[in-house]
Amino acid sequence: xxxxxxxxxxxxxxxxxxxxxxxxxxxxxxxxxxxxxxxxxxxxxxxxxxxxxxxxxxxxxxxxxxxxxxxxxxxxxxxxxxxxxxxxxxxxxxxxxxxxxxxxxxxxxxxxxxxxxxxxxxxxxxxxxxxxxxxxxxxxxxxxxxxxxxxxxxxxxxxxxxxxxxxxxxxxxxxxxxxxxxxxxxxxxxxxxxxxxxxxxxxxxxxxxxxxxxxxxxxxxxxxxxxxxxxxxxxxxxxxxxxxxxxxxxxxxxx
Numbered sequence: 001x002x003x004x005x006x007x008x009x010x011x012x013x014x015x016x017x018x019x020x021x022x023x024x025x026x027x028x029x030x031x032x033x034x035x036x037x038x039x040x041x042x043x044x045x046x047x048x049x050x051x052x053x054x055x056x057x058x059x060x061x062x063x064x065x066x067x068x069x070x071x072x073x074x075x076x077x078x079x080x081x082x083x084x085x086x087x088x089x090x091x092x093x094x095x096x097x098x099x100x101x102x103x104x105x106x107x108x109x110x111x112x113x114x115x116x117x118x119x120x121x122x123x124x125x126x127x128x129x130x131x132x133x134x135x136x137x138x139x140x141x142x143x144x145x146x147x148x149x150x151x152x153x154x155x156x157x158x159x160x161x162x163x164x165x166x167x168x169x170x171x172x173x174x175x176x177x178x179x180x181x182x183x184x185x186x187x188x189x190x191x192x193x194x195x196x197x198x199x200x201x202x203x204x205x206x207x208x209x210x211x212x213x214x215x216x217x218x219x220x221x222x223x224x225x226x227x228x229x230x231x232x233x234x235x236x237x238x239x240x241x242x243x244x245x246x247x248x249x250x251x252x253x254x255x
Contacts (some may be wrong), residue, residue: 009055012062018122021139046146048127064207065116076107084108213252
């Protein structure tokens with residue numbers, strides 16, 4: 001199933017646990033495999049009424065997730081999306097890994113994949129205003145209830161367009177939203193807290209680089225309590241050595 005959009009916010013929502021649980025419950029199966037039905041899984045699914053800052057956060061994590069998977073699959077040709085997520089499922093179930101699965105875990109950096117999905121689920125939960133650890137049955141109930149509220153809203157003429165530039169171009173022309181997004185992005189970056197654990201710090205740095213090339217000084221200004229000078233430069237060099245970043249011109253790094 002292809003969902004054509006250049007908006008990474010949509011990718012983030014669709015890759016979240018909330019849409020995954022819903023689509024598995026709403027759709028049927030093909031033989032013994034889940035089958036994604038557009039009319040059952042996508043069309044009635046209510047996307048969160050996220051703020052501009054929340055959209056930026058979800059989009060950034062989704063881009064980082066997408067780039068992480070692409071980088072691992074490109075570097076190790078024996079890896080597949082299926083093998084990565086089979087190992088991720090075992091990690092979540094705390095099931096011991098076979099030797100071949102340990103190789104997939106290490107080459108695919110599945111622990112980082114897991115942390116990216118956890119961050120994405122937390123961000124999406126925040127956009128919905130729901131607890132991140134909702135049981136699956138409660139997720140379905142929340143989605144159904146939100147869908148009912150949206151149906152009532154649309155009956156009153158309040159439509160939350162998913163792609164307003166295509167679905168409601170007249171409304172887009174009446175609303176100047178780009179300036180607001182740009183301002184909020186700068187605020188969000190300036191106030192971003194620095195994770196306490198070292199692995200999460202590196203993931204946060206890489207996420208920041210997905211927004212564009214930056215120097216060590218630039219990144220130090222984006223996180224509260226971030227290291228400055230040589231320490232930040234060393235962290236960026238470590239990311240580059242791991243293949244998670246690359247140096248560009250002017251002392252900047254990019255993904």
